[in-house]
Amino acid sequence: MAGKTLDSITSQDIAALGIPSEEAEKLHQTLLQIITSCGAATPQTWSRISKELLNPDLPYSLHRMMYYGCYSHFGPDPPAWLPDPENVMLTNVGQLLERRGKEFLGSRYKDPISSFSDFQKFSVSNPEVYWKTVLDELSISFSVPPQCVLYDNPSRENGLSYPGGQWLPGAFINPARNCLSVNDKRTLDDTVVIWHDEGDGGMPINRMTLEELRREVWYATFYLTTVV
Incomplete structure (x- = not known):
């Protein structure tokens, strides 16, 4: 859907959507402040627009104008959602790219969000490097x-x-050992299983640590080898 970029939208454009002129002017001033702070087309721009400018009482046409204006450079198929940069840094992929993004992508690396498409292409064209990294991580x-x-x-x-090829030829793996082992990224106190009992929607979520899981596995193994 073609439309104006955010920095070309005027208060008159907003008022033309059926919004009173005074309110349209206030919305436009908020938009200008966001653009000045974040730019006219960044993930941060849309995040602030959705939180500070838009609300359910405003007409859908304004939501659409802001959305396509922010993502006009994406073409006809803009993203439905982009994560906050702060949350991206907390993900496994975000932390990996922060540590090794320049190693993988060289000067093309900017940040986990902007460089994610390049990283996806890298993973396809360099399966040996990518999957060895994933397995190590x-x-x-x-x-x-x-x-x-x-x-x-x-x-x-x-x-x-x-x-399409044979993945990991010749490999043998013990899933139980990998699930139950302590390593440099997992301690006995870490939560490894999270579940919710069916029919108990109001009850708290259940959690099990690695130490507790290992104990349950030991009980099951002991029963199977000595009783059954």
Whole structure:
């Protein structure tokens, strides 16, 4: 949907949507303050517009004008949502890119949000580097390590075919060991299971630490090996 950029919208444009002139002027002044502070087309711009300018009582046409004005540079398919920069830094991907973004992307790296598309392309074109990084970040250990991350042209051994290639050929992994082990990113006190009992919508969410999970697994193992 084509429309005006935020910095070209006037109070008259806002009033034309059926908003009283005095209110339209106030909304326009708020818009100008946001643009001055954040620019006319940034994730921060839309975040502030949605919190400080828009509200459910204003006509949908204004919401649409602000939205497409902010994301006019995205073309006909702007994003439905972008995370706050502060929250991005708390994610695993955000922290990884902050540490190693320049290593992966060189001078193209700016920040986790702006560079996410470039990082996605990097992950596709460099599967060995990307997936080794992911496995290291997740502290996944193999009983037998893979020969490589992706074997593009595997032979048809035992009648098996691998459309698109064979991932982690030759690898053996013990899922239980990976789930129950302590490593440099997980302690016995960390929460590893979160669940909610069905039918108890008003009850608190249940949590289990790694130490508690290991104890439950030990009980189950003891029962299966000595009683059953």
